[in-house]
Amino acid sequence: xxxxxxxxxxxxxxxxxxxxxxxxxxxxxxxxxxxxxxxxxxxxxxxxxxxxxxxxxxxxxxxxxxxxxxxxxxxxxxxxxxxxxxxxxxxxxxxxxxxxxxxxxxxxxxxxxxxxxxxxxxxxxxxxxxxxxxxxxxxxxxxxxxxxxxxxxxxxxxxxxxxxxxxxxxxxxxxxxxxxxxxxxxxxxxxxxxxxxxxxxxxxxxxxxxxxxxxxxxxxxxxxxxxxxxxxxxxxxxxxxxxxxxxxxxxxxxxxxxxxxx
Amino acid sequence: xxxxxxxxxxxxxxxxxxxxxxxxxxxxxxxxxxxxxxxxxxxxxxxxxxxxxxxxxxxxxxxxxxxxxxxxxxxxxxxxxxxxxxxxxxxxxxxxxxxxxxxxxxxxxxxxxxxxxxxxxxxxxxxxxxxxxxxxxxxxxxxxxxxxxxxxxxxxxxxxxxxxxxxxxxxxxxxxxxxxxxxxxxxxxxxxxxxxxxxxxxxxxxxxxxxxxxxxxxxxxxxxxxxxxxxxxxxxxxxxxxxxxxxxxxxxxxxxxxxxxxxxxxxxxxxxxxxxxxxxxxxxxxxxxxxxxxxxxxxxxxxxxxxx
Numbered sequence: 154x155x156x157x158x159x160x161x162x163x164x165x166x167x168x169x170x171x172x173x174x175x176x177x178x179x180x181x182x183x184x185x186x187x188x189x190x191x192x193x194x195x196x197x198x199x200x201x202x203x204x205x206x207x208x209x210x211x212x213x214x215x216x217x218x219x220x221x222x223x224x225x226x227x228x229x230x231x232x233x234x235x236x237x238x239x240x241x242x243x244x245x246x247x248x249x250x251x252x253x254x255x256x257x258x259x260x261x262x263x264x265x266x267x268x269x270x271x272x273x274x275x276x277x278x279x280x281x282x283x284x285x286x287x288x289x290x291x292x293x294x295x296x297x298x299x300x301x302x303x304x305x306x307x308x309x310x311x312x313x314x315x316x317x318x319x320x321x322x323x324x325x326x327x328x329x330x331x332x333x334x335x336x337x338x339x340x341x342x343x344x345x346x347x348x349x350x351x352x353x354x355x356x357x358x359x360x361x362x363x364x365x366x367x368x369x370x371x372x373x374x375x376x377x378x379x380x381x382x383x384x385x386x387x388x389x390x391x392x393x394x395x396x397x398x399x400x401x402x403x404x405x406x407x408x409x410x411x412x413x414x415x
Numbered sequence: 416x417x418x419x420x421x422x423x424x425x426x427x428x429x430x431x432x433x434x435x436x437x438x439x440x441x442x443x444x445x446x447x448x449x450x451x452x453x454x455x456x457x458x459x460x461x462x463x464x465x466x467x468x469x470x471x472x473x474x475x476x477x478x479x480x481x482x483x484x485x486x487x488x489x490x491x492x493x494x495x496x497x498x499x500x501x502x503x504x505x506x507x508x509x510x511x512x513x514x515x516x517x518x519x520x521x522x523x524x525x526x527x528x529x530x531x532x533x534x535x536x537x538x539x540x541x542x543x544x545x546x547x548x549x550x551x552x553x554x555x556x557x558x559x560x561x562x563x564x565x566x567x568x569x570x571x572x573x574x575x576x577x578x579x580x581x582x583x584x585x586x587x588x589x590x591x592x593x594x595x596x597x598x599x600x601x602x603x604x605x606x607x608x609x610x611x612x613x614x615x616x617x618x619x620x621x622x623x624x625x626x627x628x629x630x631x632x633x634x635x636x637x638x639x640x641x642x643x644x645x646x647x648x649x650x651x652x653x654x655x656x657x658x659x660x661x662x663x664x665x666x667x668x669x670x671x672x673x674x675x676x677x678x679x680x681x682x683x684x685x686x687x688x689x690x691x692x693x694x695x696x697x698x699x700x701x702x703x704x705x706x707x708x709x710x711x712x713x714x715x716x717x718x719x720x721x722x723x
Contacts, residue, residue, distance in 0.1 A: 161520065161521055161525070164514075165518040165520075165521035168514050168518040168606070168610070172537065172606060173537065175603065176548070176552055178555045190560050191555050191560060191561045193564075193565045232445070233450070236442045236443070237446040239442050240439055252447065255450040255451055255454060256450055259454060262703075263661055263665065265680045265684065267454075269461065269697060269700050270457035270458045273461045273697055274456060274457035276464070289453065293449070324425050325431065325432040326428035347543060354544060354546060354547060354548070357664075370547045373548070373551065377670075377671050378670060378671075386551075387555075390548040390552075393545055393548050394544070394545045394548050397543070397544035398545075401544055405536060
């Protein structure tokens with residue numbers, strides 16, 4: 154029994170290491186002095202690539218675009234997801250199941266299907282590629298995260314809370330503002346943060362909806378396909394890891410705190 | 416009333432409260448327009464697009480309906496790309512189950528509350544973040560002068576690495592341009608999607624089932640085979656939906672790592688990009704959709720949807 158437990162622990166630890174050790178090398182290589190190859194161990198360590206990356210106008214533009222796209226997509230996804238959750242919660246209507254299917258579909262199907270479908274639609278209606286075509290693509294798959302978080306929270310909200318509020322004389326608007334909204338707020342933060350992270354590092358759908366615009370992931374991908382500036386690519390990769398980790402960690406904290414509160 | 420509110424807002428709120436249909440329409444209008452109109456419409460436009468064809472002389476899309484593009488799809492070359500992709504998706508799914516199961520089992524059965532929270536986070540973070548960077552990290556690890564080669568060299572096993580790379584079919588000049596390397600990266604990227612559903616399925620197995628099996632004299636291996644595994648199958652099926660579907664459509668991994676033999680995703684990408692043949696790319700996109708459709712029917716039978 155003891156040996157079996159040991160084997161299981163080792164296998165579980167192995168899986169966790171497999172999931173996390175590779176990212177460590179991204180951190181290490183951002184500091185290497187080696188310019189041309191992926192030589193290990195790095196011949197020396199330096200922080201100068203951070204300055205080089207920051208001085209690069211393309212990278213700054215790509216970072217700005219990625220942040221703007223992620224922010225706007227997050228807002229759109231939150232609005233659409235919350236509205237849908239509000240409609241689906243406690244109301245039965247024709248096509249309800251179909252609607253939830255359509256919400257989930259963009260993240261359940263491979264990204265390339267969503268990408269090529271939007272590309273084909275953009276092509277058919279002769280829409281020019283722009284910031285907004287990227288946002289349309291991102292918001293479409295981010296809705297699922299916002300919706301899932303809000304609906305899960307609403308389902309755990311007891312209807313008696315709302316009835317109590319009404320019985321105590323609160324009007325519809327007051328009940329919404331003082332009872333329902335505080336209940337939903339942590340779900341909105343969690344959903345919003347996850348949507349932001351999802352959008353910030355998305356590459357597949359973006360490739361099909363972006364035209365000539367470069368988001369940060371597209372910049373990284375193009376420098377992987379045509380290797381140039383390896384040290385700078387490593388720095389940008391590190392920045393992407395850090396910038397997507399922050400909203401995810403925040404989302405986790407908020408959802409855990411909300412769970413403990415209920 | 417202690418807090419005074421604007422009377423207009425009050426009136427609107429009351430009106431909406433009394434008219435549930437109007438409320439529903441206001442809530443649903445925009446999401447319906449977006450998800451069913453824009454997204455559903457896009458999928459429909461994909462189908463329409465696949466009945467157009469590329470004029471090979473002018474290089475423009477001829478928008479009159481034809482079956483030619485679908486005929487082009489069912490050629491030997493395209494079908495072998497589809498077969499290779501499905502084979503990769505199946506092997507990645509199997510390997511993910513093998514690696515994910517012990518971790519999921521440990522999380523569900525042995526880990527303390529605290530450890531479990533940490534482990535769930537450790538599986539969730541890679542699932543949510545940095546897909547592209549996580550692929551890229553393997554370029555660093557697998558390249559000819561990278562960490563794996565160095566490690567084998569240190570152990571004096573460079574000969575073994577060369578022997579593995581020399582294997583026909585899975586080897587190559589270096590790990591980062593081999594089938595084996597590509598397989599490792601696919602499993603690495605989609606593994607988290609397999610861990611969580613299996614863990615959830617195992618959480619639902621009452622501890623007493625496993626104890627009863629042991630009490631009745633079954634050895635751990637038998638308990639696993641006859642009790643834990645069958646009860647975890649819905650979770651495995653649920654996880655496999657993701658590992659299978661995501662491998663089927665991926666084109667980033669085959670571009671960055673591997674011997675550049677084409678996959679479905681890569682074919683769709685290059686048909687619409689380099690070749691400018693959007694109709695053929697659209698028709699090709701229905702291959703993964705059809706495969707996933709069949710797969711979902713099978714997964715549903717195994718109880719995957721209850722385990723999601």
